[in-house]
Structure formats: structure tokens, C-alpha cells
Amino acid sequence: MSALLRQRFPRLYRLFKPGLLTLLIAGCATVGVGLSADELFGKTVITDRRAEANSSQARHYRQDIRPILENRCVVCHGCYDAPCQLKLSSPEGIMRGANKTLVYDGTRILASEPTRLGIDARTTEEWRKKDFFPVLNERSQTAEINLQNSVLYQMLTLKANNPLPAEKLLDDDDFELGLNRSQQCPTQEEFAEYADKHPLWGMPYALPALSNDEYSKLTQWLKDGAALAADLPLPDAIQAEVEHWEAFLNQDNLKQQLTSRYIYEHLFLASLYFSPEPLFRNQQPINRPEYFFKLVRSSTPPGLPINPVATRRPYDDPQVKRVYYRLLRDSSSVVAKTHMPYRLNNERMDWIKALFIEPEYKVDYLPDYKPETAANPFIAFSQLPVNARYRFMLEESEYIITGFIKGPVCRGQVALNVIDDHFWVFFVDPEMHKDPDYSQFLIDQSDHLRLPGEAESNSGIITNWLRYSSLHNEYLDAKNAALAEKFPDGNAVDLNLIWPGNNSVSTRKKQSSSGAIQNANAALTIFRHFDSSTVVKGMVGQHPKTAWVINYSLLERIHYLLVAEFDVYGNIGHQLMTRLYMDFLRMEGESNFLALLPQEERVRLANYWYRDASDSVKQHLVSYEKHILNDPAISYHSQNPQAELYEKLRQHLQPVLEDKYNLARRITPQELNILSRVNRVQGQAATLMPEISLLLVENMQGDSQVFTLIRNSGHSNLTGLLYEEENRLPQEDYLTLVPGIIGSYPSAYYRVSSFRLNDFVSAVSGLTDEDDYEKLADRFSVRRTDPQFWTHSDQIHQWYLRNDPLNAGLLDYNRLENR
Incomplete structure (x- = not known):
């Protein structure tokens, strides 16, 4: 198809970037030449893409492709709430593809059919019967068609050709953010219209594009047929x-x-x-x-x-x-x-x-x-x-x-x-x-x-x-x-x-x-x-x-x-x-x-x-x-029995208490003197902070420590169903800072040199409005629009795996803020 266009329309061919040409071709079936998908790309043939475990194709996937998919794609596509039910965390999920139905639909009158990967269908053919559509080419396996008929490639190319705007914040008119955003989930046949309406909605969505090297590797992999990998045999032990x-x-x-x-x-x-x-x-x-x-x-x-x-x-x-x-x-x-x-x-x-x-x-x-x-x-x-x-x-x-x-x-x-x-x-x-x-x-x-x-x-x-x-x-x-x-x-x-x-x-x-x-x-x-x-x-x-x-x-x-x-x-x-x-x-x-x-x-x-x-x-x-009405056999001597009971329980359990998240035991006295001030932040300053923030502190020797900054929201009570905001008491909000990583859904990333740690804490403590927060973010945050976002993301994940190897996993970026 590409050669045909180059021969018949040489001037038009030169005008388009290769990626945009692909989008043009993809739309042919619906907007121009009247050809069906079968005529353009051949008949659908579903195959198992998992190459033999010890083959060179499988090794290439495990060593070169899977790390890119994990660190750039699975961070949004890894659970029930993955956009379009597209789970890219396994070969089975990649082969299954996407589905337009929302899993988290709080309005359904009748239960929907489950679509749990590995449980509710065992083959790609069975998933097609459940309205999952492919994101890889399942038609004629030629190099050009493998790209032209791949939704995954088109999404990556759309982003490559339309990178994030240079502004520090994304325009709300250009992007829908948050878990309840509408999901488009275009099929191959719908992609040309999707790209025309939403040119900035390529993947990774609302995040920086892949590096040239990552894009090149994925493109070549897709071009070669997107071979996945079967599992290696288990060791005898x-x-x-x-x-x-x-x-x-x-x-x-x-x-x-x-x-x-x-x-x-x-x-x-x-x-x-x-x-x-x-x-x-x-x-x-x-x-x-x-x-x-x-x-x-x-x-x-x-x-x-x-x-x-x-x-x-x-x-x-x-x-x-x-x-x-x-x-x-x-x-x-x-x-x-x-x-x-x-x-x-x-x-x-x-x-x-x-x-x-x-x-x-x-x-x-x-x-x-x-x-x-x-x-x-x-x-x-x-x-x-x-x-x-x-x-x-x-x-x-x-x-x-x-x-x-x-x-x-x-x-x-x-x-x-x-x-x-x-x-x-x-x-x-x-x-x-x-x-x-x-x-x-x-x-x-x-x-x-x-x-x-x-x-x-x-x-x-x-x-x-x-x-x-x-x-x-x-x-x-x-x-x-x-x-x-x-x-x-x-x-x-x-x-x-x-x-x-x-x-x-x-x-x-x-x-x-x-x-x-x-x-x-x-x-x-x-x-x-x-x-x-x-x-x-x-x-x-x-x-x-x-x-x-x-x-x-x-x-x-x-x-x-x-x-x-x-x-x-x-x-x-x-x-x-x-x-x-x-x-x-x-x-x-x-x-x-x-x-x-x-x-x-x-x-x-x-x-x-x-x-x-x-x-x-x-x-x-x-x-x-x-x-x-009888009191327990516990002696209380203070005006705050609840606090006294907490300390009695702490003493009672002292031999077994986990100290992994004890700030005093993880940092120097000087750092403790500064960072402990965060745990005294209450009210408006706390309310302005995100739900979960990850703070990376680097010292002069190049060593780093990651902390989790948590906002705890106050409520008058929790008995109200579906109107939680009416019970909110922002004046009772407070922050908790702990060493290590807590939570799976960071809302914000901060990066601070140790010699500026006091400035960061002072900025957090002094927050009074959104303008103050924007100034704090300008100085210390790694926003989702930051060109170094992926470098920082990789550093966080490497730190997590190095310092907490049993519990470490890929974080989820569906809740990243835009502030």
C-alpha cells in the first residue's frame, strides 16, 4: 500500500511523515477508496503470538520490549481500571486487546458478564466473542500491514507526531483527566476519526512521548510481527x-x-x-x-x-x-x-x-x-x-x-x-x-x-x-x-x-x-x-x-x-x-x-x-x-484517655512493632529536624496537598531516599452514602510523612536536593491557596508534562525495587494530577 501511494502520489507521499501516512492509510477503508478491511489488509487470522521460550524472538521480547511496555504502558494499563480494559502486563492481555465497556460503572441495573483475564476466557478467539478487539495486526503478516493495521502502533505514532504542548500544565479543553474521564477506545476502523478529533490523545496519554530509541524498538517489533514470549520452564526445585x-x-x-x-x-x-x-x-x-x-x-x-x-x-x-x-x-x-x-x-x-x-x-x-x-x-x-x-x-x-x-x-x-x-x-x-x-x-x-x-x-x-x-x-x-x-x-x-x-x-x-x-x-x-x-x-x-x-x-x-x-x-x-x-x-x-x-x-x-x-x-x-457502663480494668491518669491508651498499646506491643516507616530511624537527626515539621501541617496547607505524593531527596554524594507524603482528610462522620464531600472538614486535614513508598497511585512527584529540603518543607507549611501550590510545584515537582518525567519515574521504580524488593511493583499513573 505504501509503495502504491509513493508511485501514484509522489508529492503527497513526501508531504507526510511516515506516521501520518499510516493514519491516512488506516482511514482508507472508511473515508476514501471504498475498500473493505479484508481487501486492504487481508483476512483475519488469530494466532498465538507467544514464541518458543528459548527462541531469539522470545528473548528479544523479554529483554528489549517488555521493559518498555512495563515502564511506559503498564503504569496505566494494569488492573480492572485500565483504560478500555487493555491490560498490557502479560502476553495474554496484549493478545486479548481492548473493550469499550466500562468495568467500573456505578449505574448498572443488572450485573455484567465478568471479563477477568485468564479466567472468563482462555483464548483470543473467545475474547473476540466477548467484544474485545485487537490492538495488534491480526490480518496479513507483512511488515507494512503489521504497522498500518495496529491500533497500538497508531497510538504511539499519534503521540510521536503530536507531543505534549510546551506549557507546564495541560489545557482542560485538550485533555480529559481523572478516573471518570470518557473513554474513546477506537478500533482500527475508527482510528482515523479519533486522530482527527483528538490529535493530542496519543499514547502514553497525557504524558511525555517515548524516547526515540523506545519508539524505534517498539516500531520495529510491531513491524516484525510483535512476537511475544512463552514462559521458560520452571527450575526443577x-x-x-x-x-x-x-x-x-x-x-x-x-x-x-x-x-x-x-x-x-x-x-x-x-x-x-x-x-x-x-x-x-x-x-x-x-x-x-x-x-x-x-x-x-x-x-x-x-x-x-x-x-x-x-x-x-x-x-x-x-x-x-x-x-x-x-x-x-x-x-x-x-x-x-x-x-x-x-x-x-x-x-x-x-x-x-x-x-x-x-x-x-x-x-x-x-x-x-x-x-x-x-x-x-x-x-x-x-x-x-x-x-x-x-x-x-x-x-x-x-x-x-x-x-x-x-x-x-x-x-x-x-x-x-x-x-x-x-x-x-x-x-x-x-x-x-x-x-x-x-x-x-x-x-x-x-x-x-x-x-x-x-x-x-x-x-x-x-x-x-x-x-x-x-x-x-x-x-x-x-x-x-x-x-x-x-x-x-x-x-x-x-x-x-x-x-x-x-x-x-x-x-x-x-x-x-x-x-x-x-x-x-x-x-x-x-x-x-x-x-x-x-x-x-x-x-x-x-x-x-x-x-x-x-x-x-x-x-x-x-x-x-x-x-x-x-x-x-x-x-x-x-x-x-x-x-x-x-x-x-x-x-x-x-x-x-x-x-x-x-x-x-x-x-x-x-x-x-x-x-x-x-x-x-x-x-x-x-x-x-x-x-x-462499667469501666475497664485499665488505669488512666491524663485528661486525654484516648492518647494515653494509644501509648499503652504501643508499650504493650513494643517487642513486635514494625519500624520500617519510623522516620526517626531512617534519616539523620538534621533531616529529622526538618522533615518532622511536615507532620505538624494541618488545615488549609494540608488540604492543598495531593492525596499521595512521592518525595525523592538527593544528597551531595548522589544517594537518594524516597518518602511518601500523605494527606489525611477530615470528616464529620462517614455514615453518608454517596455524599462524602458534604461531611468533609478541611480544617481537620493533616499530613503524614513516612520513609519509603506507601500507596500505589501517586498524585504528584517531588524532587529535592538535600540542601533545599528546608525550603521545600517551608513551602508546604506555608500553603494558603492554589497560587502558593503552583509556586511550590514550579520549584520542586516533576509534573506529568516534564520532559524528564520518565527518567524520574524510572528512578523511583528502581529505588522501590532495590529497597523493598518483595513488595515493589509498578505504580499506577491514572491519578496523576495536572496542577
Whole structure:
């Protein structure tokens, strides 16, 4: 085609850049010559582009192409919220292509069909039937047509020929930014019109273009047919581990089958890896593990190829005689917002055996998969020991809580505006749950502990809300009555209620004479960043407004509500019911914390946390029953019992507290003197800062340190559904600065030399309006329009991988600001 145009229209050919010529050709089928796509480019033939693992094509993809795609493309195209559902993090996602349907559609009346990569379709042909269209050429495989018929190439070329404007800020008339921007998702046939309407909307969208070298490499790769790479064979040692674990998980006895079902329903999101390093010790691997796996249900047993069972939820009926739990290799790019590492080794297997297999108890039957059974873990797993279930979650509580942050709600304001922007979490000591009466209590209350997931993905709101509200109130009444019977005078409640971070007795017995392992999962900090959130170990940051104390039943319900049963493809009723029910669970956790305070302080805090909320909400938080009026057996001596309790808890947990995010232990005294001032910024100056900022500080020796600057937003209460802004209290906003990287969605980047650190902190502290912020950004930010943006981005990712190799992943740029 190119040669034909050059021959017939030589002057026109010389006028156009090669990329613009491609766009002209692409439009021929719809605007000019009346030729069909088949006549222009040949018939569609879908092939598997994955070259043999050891071939030169595969090596070229792994070494030269994949790094460009990861660092320039996957940073926007790596989760459910990837624009146009285009996931470029794996060969399967690249071959699948794009789709115009929004996953995050908060208005759908009926649930939509899931489109989870690797689950809901197995081949490119099947994805085409689900309205996914190619971004690579699937017609005649010639060099010219490979470019002319590739949406990916056209997008890159559109940007190359129309770079970002030279201004420091993008014009709102030229670009739509933010997660709720409209998505165009042009097909090959629609691209000419798209390019004509939006010449600045090439890829990477609203970011600097690729370098000449990167563009050249991708162009040549596409021209040569865009070969991808099959996985290299697993090393023998890793394959042996896979077989060892699959053999363990798929034993025939009922006790093992029920245990494996429980494990799967809690680990199906985990990024599993093999490492001999001890469990529960905060020892980081020197390098990122090379191989990750997903635990899946398969219709085929170990030894045969994995055939994943495609169900909406991990507990849905698999429609097969028996499921087998298999370890499916996950070779996709490691993306921070979905990466949840979980270590497997012999110690882990011994731990699971000690919890579930070795104790004497009987499993007489396997529960069915009916929603009213499977959606209620207190019914489905009633035969498993309560203490074993609690220990399984508790001793990896960071992973469990992270599930509702990085799982199906990787973008979830509806689910996340039910929690405060900054709070601490503590846990009830498992010794409190060893009483057989507690197990029987949960069995007796199983109907009252039902969750909205049993209504599946097409849920009504009003009737279900009334039903589950009534059930939860009945559970709380029963719980309070049980507590009154167990602690008749109230004075038995003290700090011994709080888990101190010791592990299972069976695990401790296997430790050296140095003593039991200390588990840093005993205290967690949650930071919410509007529609995303982060969980880290330790009591990080300033004293928060609220805190939770979580027991087994609460932890289990949080997991099932927000992870196991949450369906991102569900209708609006399902998603709102999830948010409404989470109100109950938040208040239950807060109420447990309040039980450690004097009654007068409980009432004061309830009124403070729920300003402008109804009296019924406050009463729900603080029970005024006589048995709760008694004060705990904790002595308070200050005028601020809440702050005093925080410090008592810190002392109680001191041996296990994670100090990874302790500013004082990561920087010099001089830097601490400067940077600690950031943690005193409140009110308007804090409000003007972005949700999450990453600050890179370089010293005179060329060394660098990265800090996360978090804005915590104040609210009068969190009971309002879908009108969060009406409850905002900007005067209560404050900043928290921590060493390292927290969060997956940076809003802004700052780069500061150490000798200008004081200037940066003074500028942040002195913010009064948007003009001040613009001046700060002019001096210190690396804006999305900065020609050095990609260089800075690479430096951040390299620092992340070097300093936190287990947790490091590609950050997401869909929330970058334009200020």
C-alpha cells in the first residue's frame, strides 16, 4: 500500500511523515477508496503470538520490549481500571486487546458478564466473542500491514507526531483527566476519526512521548510481527515445590478437603512465592522472587494441565464433581496495586497442618455451594476449629486486610468511603477464642452473621438493607449479652484482651532457644486515599482519630464482604449493599476499641467521631446497656484517655512493632529536624496537598531516599452514602510523612536536593491557596508534562525495587494530577 501511494502520489507521499501516512492509510477503508478491511489488509487470522521460550524472538521480547511496555504502558494499563480494559502486563492481555465497556460503572441495573483475564476466557478467539478487539495486526503478516493495521502502533505514532504542548500544565479543553474521564477506545476502523478529533490523545496519554530509541524498538517489533514470549520452564526445585503443595492441598480425606477449601477462599488473590525464609519475621529477600503463582480451582487434578473453574466468586458452585486446588504460574508484570506477596515453604505447610490437620476433630461432610451456605463462612466452615481459622488470618493479618484494598476494589470509592483516612487496627488475643462456648456462640449466631453476598450480584437495596440491618442488630444484642455473662463486673477487660503478637503454640515449639517469633501483624495502619487505600504493619503516623479492635468474627466478615463476595461486575444494588454493610463492621471495630476506655470517654468520642450523624447511629456505636457502663480494668491518669491508651498499646506491643516507616530511624537527626515539621501541617496547607505524593531527596554524594507524603482528610462522620464531600472538614486535614513508598497511585512527584529540603518543607507549611501550590510545584515537582518525567519515574521504580524488593511493583499513573 505504501509503495502504491509513493508511485501514484509522489508529492503527497513526501508531504507526510511516515506516521501520518499510516493514519491516512488506516482511514482508507472508511473515508476514501471504498475498500473493505479484508481487501486492504487481508483476512483475519488469530494466532498465538507467544514464541518458543528459548527462541531469539522470545528473548528479544523479554529483554528489549517488555521493559518498555512495563515502564511506559503498564503504569496505566494494569488492573480492572485500565483504560478500555487493555491490560498490557502479560502476553495474554496484549493478545486479548481492548473493550469499550466500562468495568467500573456505578449505574448498572443488572450485573455484567465478568471479563477477568485468564479466567472468563482462555483464548483470543473467545475474547473476540466477548467484544474485545485487537490492538495488534491480526490480518496479513507483512511488515507494512503489521504497522498500518495496529491500533497500538497508531497510538504511539499519534503521540510521536503530536507531543505534549510546551506549557507546564495541560489545557482542560485538550485533555480529559481523572478516573471518570470518557473513554474513546477506537478500533482500527475508527482510528482515523479519533486522530482527527483528538490529535493530542496519543499514547502514553497525557504524558511525555517515548524516547526515540523506545519508539524505534517498539516500531520495529510491531513491524516484525510483535512476537511475544512463552514462559521458560520452571527450575526443577520450583516445580518440585509446586508438586509438593498440590499433593498436600488435594488429599482425599474430608478434613483436608475442607481445610483446602478454606485456604483457597482466603488466598485466591495472593501472589504466592517459594522461599525458605522464616515466616512472620520481617526479613526481606535480597531480590524479588522470580516466580509467582495464583491458587486456583481446577477441574483437573495435579499432573494434568490446569483448567481453571470460572466462577464469579471463589465459593460459587464449580459445576464439576470435584475441584482440585492448583498453583497456576503468574508471569504477568508485578503491579503494585494488585501485588500481595505470600510466602510458601515447609514451615508454612507445618503451620497449616498444626492449625487444621493435626488437632483431633471430625469433619463428617463437605458443605454445599448454595449461596446461603457458601456465602456464610460461619456455616460453611463450622466444622473447622474457630481458633485455627482465626490464627490462619490473624498471623497474616496485613495480607488479609490488604485483600479488600488490592483485591476486587482496586478502584473503589463506594466501598472505601466507609473508612477514615488514617486509623490503627489491633486484634483480640486468640486465647479469648479458645473457649468452646465461643465456637458454639458462632454456630448459634450463624444466621445473624449472614452477609449480603448471598443475594449474589443483582441485589436490591431497600429490602436487603432492612434485613441485614436487623440481623446485625440481633447479633450485637447476643454478643453484648454473652459479654455480660463472661465479664459480669466489666473489670476483666484490660490490655490482655489485645493480641501481643505471639504465634501459634505449635509454631513456637519449633523455634530456637531464643524464644517465640514475634509477629509484627499485631498492629496495622490503614491509610485511605479517597478511592484507594494502603495497609502497612505498625502504628504509623500521628495519633489517628479512630482505631479498631478486631476479633475473629469481624475479621472473617470483612474478608468475605469485601474480598470473597465482592463482585466488581455486580449491579449498583450489590455495590451499595456492600458499602452499607461495611458501616456496621466499621462501627463494630470502633466499638471494640471504645470498650478499652472509660464510659465517659466512650460517649465523648462517639459524639466526636459521628458529628452530625443521627442519634441511632451513635447509639449503635456505644451501647448504653448497663453491662457496658462499667469501666475497664485499665488505669488512666491524663485528661486525654484516648492518647494515653494509644501509648499503652504501643508499650504493650513494643517487642513486635514494625519500624520500617519510623522516620526517626531512617534519616539523620538534621533531616529529622526538618522533615518532622511536615507532620505538624494541618488545615488549609494540608488540604492543598495531593492525596499521595512521592518525595525523592538527593544528597551531595548522589544517594537518594524516597518518602511518601500523605494527606489525611477530615470528616464529620462517614455514615453518608454517596455524599462524602458534604461531611468533609478541611480544617481537620493533616499530613503524614513516612520513609519509603506507601500507596500505589501517586498524585504528584517531588524532587529535592538535600540542601533545599528546608525550603521545600517551608513551602508546604506555608500553603494558603492554589497560587502558593503552583509556586511550590514550579520549584520542586516533576509534573506529568516534564520532559524528564520518565527518567524520574524510572528512578523511583528502581529505588522501590532495590529497597523493598518483595513488595515493589509498578505504580499506577491514572491519578496523576495536572496542577
